[in-house]
Amino acid sequence: MHVSDNLKAWAKQIKYDGVTLWFAGKNPRTPWHAKALGMFVVAYALSPIDLIPDFIPVLGYLDDVLLLPGLIWLAIRLLPPEVLAECRAQANEWMQAKGSKPRSWVGAALIMMLWLSIGVAAWFWLNSRP
Numbered sequence: 001m002h003v004s005d006n007l008k009a010w011a012k013q014i015k016y017d018g019v020t021l022w023f024a025g026k027n028p029r030t031p032w033h034a035k036a037l038g039m040f041v042v043a044y045a046l047s048p049i050d051l052i053p054d055f056i057p058v059l060g061y062l063d064d065v066l067l068l069p070g071l072i073w074l075a076i077r078l079l080p081p082e083v084l085a086e087c088r089a090q091a092n093e094w095m096q097a098k099g100s101k102p103r104s105w106v107g108a109a110l111i112m113m114l115w116l117s118i119g120v121a122a123w124f125w126l127n128s129r130p
Contacts, residue, residue: 017072018045019091020084024075027083034078041071043106 021038024030030038045068052063076084 023087023090
């Protein structure tokens with residue numbers, strides 16, 4: 001198996017785990033802390049907008065390569081085994097039927113609001129200097 005095959009399998013597993021977390025967020029047996037982290041991760045992972053835009057050299061891909069997989073790993077570990085198994089089965093059915101991950105426009109809106117807030121704060125900071 002080549003390195004590229006390993007990377008493709010890893011990327012597919014990350015996408016699959018993101019959909020698993022999406023179903024876990026809807027499951028009433030998911031603990032609140034796992035649900036909160038999972039929904040944050042899902043909103044970010046399924047958002048069509050990145051926190052750090054990909055056009056920024058090196059930093060643009062750090063969230064995709066390090067931050068997102070780490071948060072997904074942590075959120076999956078917080079799920080009870082029976083909930084995880086049920087949600088993985090639902091994710092598997094979804095991926096086979098739809099062939100792609102769902103989109104989160106709420107996540108996109110949150111990322112846009114965050115960037116807008118940073119921009120407004122920077123504008124006030126720059127204009128408040130003597």
